[in-house]
Amino acid sequence: xxxxxxTLEEVAAAAGVSKMTASRALRGAPDVSIKxxxxxxxxxERLNYLGNRLALSLSSQRxxxxxxxxxxxxxxxxxxxxxxxxxxxxxxxxxxxxGISDYDVTKERNVIRDMLSWRPSAIIVTGLxxxxxxxxxxxxxxxxxxQIMDLDGTPIDFNVGLSHCKAGEEMARALIAAGRKRFGYxxxxxxxxxxxxxxxxxxxxxxxxxRLAFIGQRLGDTLxxxxxxxxxxxxxxxxEPSLDCIYYSNDDMAAGGAFASMEASRTDDILMAGxxxxxxxxxxxxxIATSRSPRHMIGEVAARLARGSMAxxxxxxxxxxxxxPEITGIV
Amino acid sequence: xxxxxxTLEEVAAAAGVSKMTASRALRGAPDVSIKxxxxxxxxxERLNYLGNRLALSLSSQRxxxxxxxxxxxxxxxxxxxxxxxxxxxxxxxxxxxxGISDYDVTKERNVIRDMLSWRPSAIIVTGLxxxxxxxxxxxxxxxxxxQIMDLDGTPIDFNVGLSHCKAGEEMARALIAAGRKRFGYxxxxxxxxxxxxxxxxxxxxxxxxxRLAFIGQRLGDTLxxxxxxxxxxxxxxxxEPSLDCIYYSNDDMAAGGAFASMEASRTDDILMAGxxxxxxxxxxxxxIATSRSPRHMIGEVAARLARGSMAxxxxxxxxxxxxxPEITGIV
DNA sequence: CTTGGTATCGATACCGGTATCGGTAACAGA
DNA sequence: TCTGTTACCGATACCGGTATCGATACCAAG
Numbered sequence: 173x174x175x176x177x178x179t180l181e182e183v184a185a186a187a188g189v190s191k192m193t194a195s196r197a198l199r200g201a202p203d204v205s206i207k208x209x210x211x212x213x214x215x216x217e218r219l220n221y222l223g224n225r226l227a228l229s230l231s232s233q234r235x236x237x238x239x240x241x242x243x244x245x246x247x248x249x250x251x252x253x254x255x256x257x258x259x260x261x262x263x264x265x266x267x268x269x270x271g272i273s274d275y276d277v278t279k280e281r282n283v284i285r286d287m288l289s290w291r292p293s294a295i296i297v298t299g300l301x302x303x304x305x306x307x308x309x310x311x312x313x314x315x316x317x318x319q320i321m322d323l324d325g326t327p328i329d330f331n332v333g334l335s336h337c338k339a340g341e342e343m344a345r346a347l348i349a350a351g352r353k354r355f356g357y358x359x360x361x362x363x364x365x366x367x368x369x370x371x372x373x374x375x376x377x378x379x380x381x382x383r384l385a386f387i388g389q390r391l392g393d394t395l396x397x398x399x400x401x402x403x404x405x406x407x408x409x410x411x412e413p414s415l416d417c418i419y420y421s422n423d424d425m426a427a428g429g430a431f432a433s434m435e436a437s438r439t440d441d442i443l444m445a446g447x448x449x450x451x452x453x454x455x456x457x458x459x460i461a462t463s464r465s466p467r468h469m470i471g472e473v474a475a476r477l478a479r480g481s482m483a484x485x486x487x488x489x490x491x492x493x494x495x496x497p498e499i500t501g502i503v
Numbered sequence: 504x505x506x507x508x509x510t511l512e513e514v515a516a517a518a519g520v521s522k523m524t525a526s527r528a529l530r531g532a533p534d535v536s537i538k539x540x541x542x543x544x545x546x547x548e549r550l551n552y553l554g555n556r557l558a559l560s561l562s563s564q565r566x567x568x569x570x571x572x573x574x575x576x577x578x579x580x581x582x583x584x585x586x587x588x589x590x591x592x593x594x595x596x597x598x599x600x601x602g603i604s605d606y607d608v609t610k611e612r613n614v615i616r617d618m619l620s621w622r623p624s625a626i627i628v629t630g631l632x633x634x635x636x637x638x639x640x641x642x643x644x645x646x647x648x649x650q651i652m653d654l655d656g657t658p659i660d661f662n663v664g665l666s667h668c669k670a671g672e673e674m675a676r677a678l679i680a681a682g683r684k685r686f687g688y689x690x691x692x693x694x695x696x697x698x699x700x701x702x703x704x705x706x707x708x709x710x711x712x713x714r715l716a717f718i719g720q721r722l723g724d725t726l727x728x729x730x731x732x733x734x735x736x737x738x739x740x741x742x743e744p745s746l747d748c749i750y751y752s753n754d755d756m757a758a759g760g761a762f763a764s765m766e767a768s769r770t771d772d773i774l775m776a777g778x779x780x781x782x783x784x785x786x787x788x789x790x791i792a793t794s795r796s797p798r799h800m801i802g803e804v805a806a807r808l809a810r811g812s813m814a815x816x817x818x819x820x821x822x823x824x825x826x827x828p829e830i831t832g833i834v
Numbered sequence: 835c836t837t838g839g840t841a842t843c844g845a846t847a848c849c850g851g852t853a854t855c856g857g858t859a860a861c862a863g864a
Numbered sequence: 865t866c867t868g869t870t871a872c873c874g875a876t877a878c879c880g881g882t883a884t885c886g887a888t889a890c891c892a893a894g
Contacts, residue, residue, distance in 0.1 A: 177622075177645060179850060190874045195852065203872055220643050225620045226561040227850035230879050235557065245589070251582035258576070258603045267617060270601050272589045286598060289556045291508075312551050314508060398786040431788045452783070455729040457762045510880060521844045526882065534842060558880035561849050837894075844887080853878080862869075 178219040187215035198223070229291070236266045238478045239287035239295040243275045243365075246395055247424055249448060249467055250298075253320065256471020257296065264479045266293065273298075275364035281306045288313045294478035300325035301366050316481040318474045322367050323494055332473045332493040336367045339463050339497050340374025343419065343445055347461065348382055350502050352417035352443060355379060358404045358429065359421030360392035368396075368421040371447055375419055386419075388412035396421055401428025405444075409436055417443045423450040423462055430458045449500065463497035470495065509550040518546035529554070560622070567597045569809045570618035570626040574606045574696075577726055578755055580779060580798055581629075584651065587802020588627065595810045597624065604629075606695035612637045619644045625809035631656035632697050647812040649805045653698050654825055663804045663824040667698045670794050670828050671705025674750065674776055678792065679713055681833050683748035683774060686710060689735045689760060690752030691723035699727075699752040702778055706750055717750075719743035727752055732759025736775075740767055748774045754781040754793055761789045780831065794828035801826065 184194035189208060197204045197212035198221075204212075215221075229235040240257060242250040257268050271287055273280035280297075284306060287295065295310065296318045302310070310317045310328055317328040323335040347355075362369040379385055388411060390404040401420060405428060408418065420426035426446025433439050439458045446453065449464025473493050480489055515525035520539060528535045528543035529552075535543075546552075560566040571588060573581040588599050602618055604611035611628075615637060618626065626641065627649045633641070641648045641659055648659040654666040678686075693700040710716055719742060721735040732751060736759060739749065751757035757777025764770050770789045777784065780795025804824050811820055 177643075181850075191851080192853095192875080193873055196873090199852090205872065208872080220640075222616070222640075222644075223620045224561075224622060224850055226557050226566065226622060227879090228852075230555075230557040230561055230881085231850075231852040233852095233879065245582040245586040246579075248577075248579050248582070251576040251579070254601075255576040255603065267621075268601070270585075270599070272586065285553070289554045290598075291555060291557060309551075309553075312508075313553075398783050402786050427783075428786055431786055434788045452729050452758075455733050455759055455762055457765045512880075522881080523845080523883095524843055527843090530882090536842060539842080555880055558849090559882075561851085562880075562882040564849065564882095835894100837892100839890105839892085841890085842888085844885105846884090846886100848883080849881090851879090854876090855874105856876100857874080858872085860869100860871085862867100864865100864867080 178221050179224070180221070183212065183216045183219055183221045186219060187212040235291050235293055236264075237290055237292040238266055238268045238475070239271070239284075239290070239292040240268050241271045241273055241280060241283055241287065241295070241297045243273050243280075243298055244395075245272055247397075247422075248450065249422075249465075252467040253471040253474075256468035257475045258471075259468075260472035260475025261479065264475075266479060268475075275361070277303055277306070281309070284309060294318060294481050296320055296474045296478065298322075299366060300327055300331065316477065318477050320470050320474050322370070323492070324370055327492065330474075330477050330489075330491055330493075332470050332477070332495075334465060334495045334497055336370035337374040339447065339465075340371035340376075340419075341378045342497075343371075343447070343461070343463055343499060344375040344378035346499050346502050347417055347419075347443070347445060348378070348384070350443075353384070354414050354416045355384065355386050356408050356412055356415040356418040357386045357389035357420075358391075358401060358408060358418055358425055359389075360394060360396045360400055360404075360425065362391065362421065365396075365421065368447075372419070372421070387415060396425050398424050398428040398431070401425030402432045403428070405429040405432035406436070409433075409438065409442075415442060417445065420444065420446045422446055423448040423453045423460070426460050426462065427452055427456060430456050430460050434458055443502070445501075447497075449497070453501070459501050459503065461499065461501040463499050465497050466495050509552050510555070511552070514543065514547045514550055514552045517550060518543040566622050566624055567595075568621055568623040569597050569599045569806070570602070570615075570621070570623040571599050572602045572604055572611060572614055572618065572626070572628045574604050574611075574629055575726075576603055578728075578753075579781065580753075580796075583798040584802040584805075587799035588806045589802075590799075591803035591806025592810065595806075597810060599806075606692070608634055608637070612640070616640060625649060625812050627651055627805045627809065629653075630697060631658055631662065647808065649808050651801050651805050653701070654823070655701055658823065661805075661808050661820075661822055661824075663801050663808070665796060665826045665828055667701035668705035668708075670778065670796075671702035671707075671750075672709045673828075674702075674778070674792070674794055674830060675706040675709035677830050677833050678748055678750075678774070678776060679709070679715070681774075684715070685745050685747045686715065686717050687739050687743060687746045687749040688717045688720035688751075689722075689732060689739060689749055689756055690720075691725060691727045691731055691735075691756065693722065693752065696727075696752065699778075703750070703752070718746060727756050729755050729759040729762070732756030733763045734759070736760040736763035737767070740764070740769065740773075746773060748776065751775065751777045753777055754779040754784045754791070757791050757793065758783055758787060761787050761791050765789055774833070776832075778828075780828070784832070790832050790834065792830065792832040794830050796828050797826050 423446035445461035754777035776792035
């Protein structure tokens, strides 16, 4: 199409030195005189030389690539984790490569396999509920495996996140302490979003401890969304008007619930509770309860672990980094 | 850490054949007997063999990598584009690699350079306002360059998106036709988000054509968010109570505006207009106007172009794919 | 029995860099 | 003058695959 991609060999020839010397000069390695270095740099500039990381990585046996597998890109949660990873990797010379699993274990396995074949220096995956085969593959890769978001399970190497079970429990406790008594639940596709399921289970456990239970619930089968939350809330409110609190699978759904409560003029006697602590939640005209999950921070910590694993004198980092979500929005 | 990564050579040895034959067997290439193929496959299975794409790509001179550079991950727009790219690439054997530029041209240049050094088969970048140096680099890469989101400018190779100038113009025309007369504007960091600036410019042009102008405006200097939109709207409404319509840099900001209008009990006499057509916008308890941008579709089309560029018999695709955003929410 | 075609496989040369080690020149000290 | 360092540079062997071409075996046809 356009011009020709120049190689190190050509740069070396143009500078009148050997390939090896050119390589050293461009990398700023020692054993190169100033004069030679300048000659090479100029030649590289002139030829628009752009290194070839394939060759570099193959030769040096390190890719400085961090593979990242997340289940979805359709709500803001995982993109924020990715942003966190991106910041955390900044200045390290490492590159993140992302893959999406669509909450599908088979797809996840394939994505992970594809990523591993690039021989990344570390891999970050979401959750720790991978099937045995996937775990075997990950262990076999002989690189640090960083499992994020979830803490409820047995990690392979590193684990950064929070306990969704506990998050659900704490939210239930806080709501009960605030005097709520008649609970409903609204969620979507819990068979796929395992973490939402764990939150619900934790919530329900505490309800039972207090001789309570969900009076009514609605489960959607599509991806979570504000509209879905709103729609299901209207349904639930009309069939169970006595509810004074609804727990949602996440903040998107809860925001929809808040809108529904406004439309039904129920904002004063019912409280919606979600999960994530989205920016949106704080701006809503009606207060909703939520657990703030440190998404960006989880990404940053995961990135730091990936970087650390490259450092020769890796300080002994803790294998598990646990965050405790702060609950807000309960009057 | 764990086990040893096995190579093709080892698989070949274990199967009692040459490296070359093993390679052919694993790729399903011809010239391999069924019996030999099975032997190799079994050996590979036994050794947990995982191909090495670095070596593969270096040797075959094609990476099947699609580099993608987006400015941000902190609102849902670009993640949805990435999701679109991901779906569009599915089944093609191509892998997307993402980079974030943070709306910073210098950072964008660096990210692009880093990505190009992986020798991707195509590159997708956001917008067509790259500085000359970056354009030169992109052209020099000798791969198809796909510029997305924006149409207002001169593309390098391919262009998929919509005209933000026109989007602004059309929105203004629609709002004026609906009887709105006293306009305000609320945005944020327009020096960085060039497309939002173009929409504003288009909007303003039409206002002028109709002997109108923004009566008041507020510009934030942080990233756009619902809270920021709400905050600035409260400010603007109190200083310019006569407004009957506010144009926002995007839907996040406009949603914040909608919340502010509710809190100020102004929902009946003022209309908020945004851009993107977010899912959230449709669920809001108060209607806002918006232009629906086909984010997922843009990603899919871009991915298709990236795939097509690999096909030997590339059908002559149009260099420019233009979308016209549909305007909704105007009563 | 020779010839020719087909099926199957392997040897060798890359791809574009880096690691390693050895060589040369210049300069210091004995 | 001889020897030992140090600074600088290049030849060679990889890294782990694929492309290419040639070799071998087998079978049918002449």
